[in-house]
Amino acid sequence: MAATPLTSSGLDLSWLDLYDEPASATPGKKGLTLKEINLGRYGDAARGKGDMTTRMRGAISRPGAQRFGPNYQSKADVWSENCIMLYEEATQRQWSSARDIPWDTLEELPDELERAMCQLCTMLTEVEFIAGDVPGQWMPFVSAQDFEAGLFLMSQIMDEARHTDVFRKRALANGGGLLAQGAGLGLRTLIEARDFTEMSVLMHVQAEGFVQSMFRMGELIGQTDADKRIFRMSAQDESRHLAFGVMHLKYVLDTEPERREELHHYLDKAEGDAAGGGSGDVTFPPVFESLCILLGGGPDKFDEGLQKFLLLRKRQINEYLHRLEVAGLGDRRQRVGPLFAQFVDPV
Amino acid sequence: MSTSEALAKAQVVAEVPQEARDKARQLGWEDGLIESALAKGFSLQEVWQALRGNVTGDQAKQFLAGGQMVRPEFKWMKVPTEWGIKARASDPELGLAIGDLNVGTYGDIPDVWYNRTEIARGSYPNPVNEDMGYTIFEKAIVWADCCVPLYEEAIRDRWISATDLPWASLEPLADDIERAVCQVMTEQSDRAYFEGALLSGWLPEISYGYLELKLFLSTVIYDVARHAEAFRKRALANGGGLGLQAPTDYMRSAQEARSYPELINILFVQDSTLLTLFKNGELFAQNQLERDLYALCAKDRQRMMDYQVERLKHYLFKHPERREEQNLYFNKGENRLAKDWTDPVVNEPLAILLGGGKGNIDEGMKKLRAFRKLQVQDYVDALAKATFYRTNLNGRLAEYLAD
Ligand SMILES: [Fe+2]
Ligand SMILES: [Fe+2]
Numbered sequence: 001m002a003a004t005p006l007t008s009s010g011l012d013l014s015w016l017d018l019y020d021e022p023a024s025a026t027p028g029k030k031g032l033t034l035k036e037i038n039l040g041r042y043g044d045a046a047r048g049k050g051d052m053t054t055r056m057r058g059a060i061s062r063p064g065a066q067r068f069g070p071n072y073q074s075k076a077d078v079w080s081e082n083c084i085m086l087y088e089e090a091t092q093r094q095w096s097s098a099r100d101i102p103w104d105t106l107e108e109l110p111d112e113l114e115r116a117m118c119q120l121c122t123m124l125t126e127v128e129f130i131a132g133d134v135p136g137q138w139m140p141f142v143s144a145q146d147f148e149a150g151l152f153l154m155s156q157i158m159d160e161a162r163h164t165d166v167f168r169k170r171a172l173a174n175g176g177g178l179l180a181q182g183a184g185l186g187l188r189t190l191i192e193a194r195d196f197t198e199m200s201v202l203m204h205v206q207a208e209g210f211v212q213s214m215f216r217m218g219e220l221i222g223q224t225d226a227d228k229r230i231f232r233m234s235a236q237d238e239s240r241h242l243a244f245g246v247m248h249l250k251y252v253l254d255t256e257p258e259r260r261e262e263l264h265h266y267l268d269k270a271e272g273d274a275a276g277g278g279s280g281d282v283t284f285p286p287v288f289e290s291l292c293i294l295l296g297g298g299p300d301k302f303d304e305g306l307q308k309f310l311l312l313r314k315r316q317i318n319e320y321l322h323r324l325e326v327a328g329l330g331d332r333r334q335r336v337g338p339l340f341a342q343f344v345d346p347v
Numbered sequence: 348m349s350t351s352e353a354l355a356k357a358q359v360v361a362e363v364p365q366e367a368r369d370k371a372r373q374l375g376w377e378d379g380l381i382e383s384a385l386a387k388g389f390s391l392q393e394v395w396q397a398l399r400g401n402v403t404g405d406q407a408k409q410f411l412a413g414g415q416m417v418r419p420e421f422k423w424m425k426v427p428t429e430w431g432i433k434a435r436a437s438d439p440e441l442g443l444a445i446g447d448l449n450v451g452t453y454g455d456i457p458d459v460w461y462n463r464t465e466i467a468r469g470s471y472p473n474p475v476n477e478d479m480g481y482t483i484f485e486k487a488i489v490w491a492d493c494c495v496p497l498y499e500e501a502i503r504d505r506w507i508s509a510t511d512l513p514w515a516s517l518e519p520l521a522d523d524i525e526r527a528v529c530q531v532m533t534e535q536s537d538r539a540y541f542e543g544a545l546l547s548g549w550l551p552e553i554s555y556g557y558l559e560l561k562l563f564l565s566t567v568i569y570d571v572a573r574h575a576e577a578f579r580k581r582a583l584a585n586g587g588g589l590g591l592q593a594p595t596d597y598m599r600s601a602q603e604a605r606s607y608p609e610l611i612n613i614l615f616v617q618d619s620t621l622l623t624l625f626k627n628g629e630l631f632a633q634n635q636l637e638r639d640l641y642a643l644c645a646k647d648r649q650r651m652m653d654y655q656v657e658r659l660k661h662y663l664f665k666h667p668e669r670r671e672e673q674n675l676y677f678n679k680g681e682n683r684l685a686k687d688w689t690d691p692v693v694n695e696p697l698a699i700l701l702g703g704g705k706g707n708i709d710e711g712m713k714k715l716r717a718f719r720k721l722q723v724q725d726y727v728d729a730l731a732k733a734t735f736y737r738t739n740l741n742g743r744l745a746e747y748l749a750d
Contacts, residue, residue: 011708012691015591016526023583031509034576037583054541055592056579059533062692066595068602091507091573098442098499103435115424125467129555132565136550144540147575154543154572157550161565162502164558165445168467172432172448178470180423187465188477191551283392285400286423299421306393313392338362342391 018060033088034148044084047075047145057145071141076255078142078196080248083152086240090155093240095233097166106174106226112299113223114176116290120221121171123182123287125164127211130187131241132160134203138196152244159237166230174224179286186281189270197252197259198266204245206270209323212238213316214282220308221294242323249327264335271337282312317343367395375404384411426471429453444499445559460484460556468555481554487665488607489553491657494563497650501566506643508577513636517585520633523705527696528633529587532578534693537593538621540575542614543568545601549610563654570647577640594690600683608662608669609676615655616680619726622648630718631700652729659733674739677730681741688719688743719747 042058050073053065135153193199218231296305604610628641702711
């Protein structure tokens with residue numbers, strides 16, 4: 001198509017003839033969502049071969065379109081059957097750390113409890129920071145053919161920004177401050193992943209799963225209504241991230257069963273050789289100790305706190321194995337790493 | 348039975364991770380001490396916590412012989428960070444904003460950030476850490492003060508394409524008009540999605556010193572994701588479909604950027620011209636839904652431009668010696684965008700919408716020229732606001748201005 005001077009003499013207008021399949025999506029109960037427009041030749045089922053240009057799925061290829069660098073060519077590499085629903089859910093369930101947390105109800109806590117909460121928040125605001133970088137790192141490799149997966153990841157980046165900010169806000173809102181950096185949290189592993197599915201199983205399923213199990217114990221960890229609400233709201237977001245990961249893993253195992261051993265291999269590395277608790281490691285002493293104080297209700301009740309901490313670990317590991325089972329990796333139970341194995345419930 | 352007892356029971360000859368053995372050796376635990384702790388009913392987890400807490404071999408041995416338990420020292424409670432912060436909402440309407448946290452040392456946003464880890468700004472650094480691989484450690488490269496309030500404003504002003512637009516109100520349009528709308532939507536959807544993916548890829552480059560900027564960029568990414576799907580929804584909702592993919596020249600130039608200043612300056616060109624387009628969306632809109640859609644996108648894009656202008660101004664102030672160099676990036680961005688603008692599949696749909704139909708396209712083309720002039724003028728004005736005066740504006744763009 002030639003460049004045209006802006007007069008009718010050079011008109012092209014051939015693009016007017018491209019529409020062979022009229023699309024008239026109508027809004028459903030939740031408005032006009034991605035599900036309603038996932039139709040005909042525009043739907044994910046009609047995805048053709050990969051495309052290294054910026055062409056969104058269903059748009060007509062432009063002759064001469066340039067490539068933008070390598071990205072995943074096969075749908076299974078990034079797809080999750082629930083990403084369409086999860087993106088829309090994310091848009092419906094955005095919340096505001098500024099307004100949706102009852103900050104004015106925060107009450108002064110005994111010094112050690114405030115310090116323990118601030119230490120936990122210091123670790124979490126660090127972890128959540130990486131949780132935004134990691135999907136960011138992979139966005140350029142997600143083809144616009146699978147744009148719903150990309151939209152979901154971009155909603156996750158927003159969610160993680162909110163988590164990063166809400167834990168910082170909590171640390172600085174009740175007479176405390178940030179405390180010790182949570183180095184050694186195993187976060188490098190997430191950045192080191194060299195495959196999308198590797199990243200997803202390590203981050204979405206394992207790390208965010210562990211964080212989720214912890215947030216779900218937020219009623220026990222949080223000392224104030226505001227704290228509990230922070231954990232509840234964040235858990236709502238994490239459940240989407242987890243759901244994406246579990247269903248992505250399932251999609252890979254269903255469509256590319258030959259990758260099973262490779263995926264186990266990533267988990268062998270993450271659980272096995274390292275003795276720690278995986279990414280977002282709660283066994284890091286400042287985190288472990290602050291959790292024991294919060295769960296016990298004070299440093300004098302450290303032993304009670306320790307029992308609850310062990311319960312938390314047990315929950316983390318068993319929920320993790322359950323999620324893997326849902327994804328089709330139930331055999332993980334037999335080969336889980338030693339520090340995890342001690343917590344596994346008998347079937 | 349306590350959880351730890353239950354755990355210990357469940358633990359048939361646990362395999363001890365090599366990392367735990369290595370750590371034990373480092374702390375002077377003699378061989379077999381881990382096993383004897385396990386045999387006494389302690390869980391592997393507890394042994395690991397003792398190792399991570401640097402319990403020495405002697406201490407462990409004494410404890411296992413019935414001596415005093417080594418209590419954690421809670422060293423993290425005593426780290427010398429600033430304590431006693433009670434941030435409060437300065438604007439109760441907006442709630443507790445990230446800007447309200449920037450008090451005392453927590454508000455120090457340093458000109459250069461030296462920590463190579465993911466440490467939260469203001470927390471106490473570990474002495475030895477792995478490098479996380481960030482590449483941006485200088486405030487002048489990324490920062491604009493406005494990113495702090497803009498983050499919370501973006502959250503306050505978020506909208507939902509599925510429910511905030513009156514989809515049920517759409518009525519059939521003449522074929523040529525509907526297809527023109529669909530072609531514009533197809534192009535804008537490609538452009539928005541691409542910008543989101545591109546900016547996402549830059550997040551891992553930026554260090555924690557500039558946290559608020561990363562938070563703000565996350566809202567921009569989420570905004571353009573929404574634009575991408577909203578445009579697509581419009582294309583598929585009224586009897587049309589997707590048209591030809593967007594031209595790739597301009598987007599490739601952004602993809603090719605080797606540094607953040609280059610990236611963001613190339614994006615400046617389109618961020619500005621698209622803001623003008625959406626701000627004047629009523630000229631192109633065929634119905635209320637499209638008017639709303641353009642207006643909402645304009646509001647989002649205004650935040651991006653506020654950031655763009657302030658960042659560039661700040662950057663040029665801090666780096667006068669790099670002022671000339673920036674022209675190269677603007678040259679490139681302008682050149683490629685001007686090329687995209689010569690594409691009939693970019694122009695003709697806009698001209699049909701401006702003219703009111705295919706039959707009126709000549710009139711539409713005239714209006715489009717006038718509109719391009721407005722876009723270029725706004726762009727040049729935005730640069731001037733940033734104290735950047737283009738002496739060598741792209742010739743094609745300059746032609747519009749001369750009209
Ligand atoms: Fe999170
Ligand atoms: Fe998450």
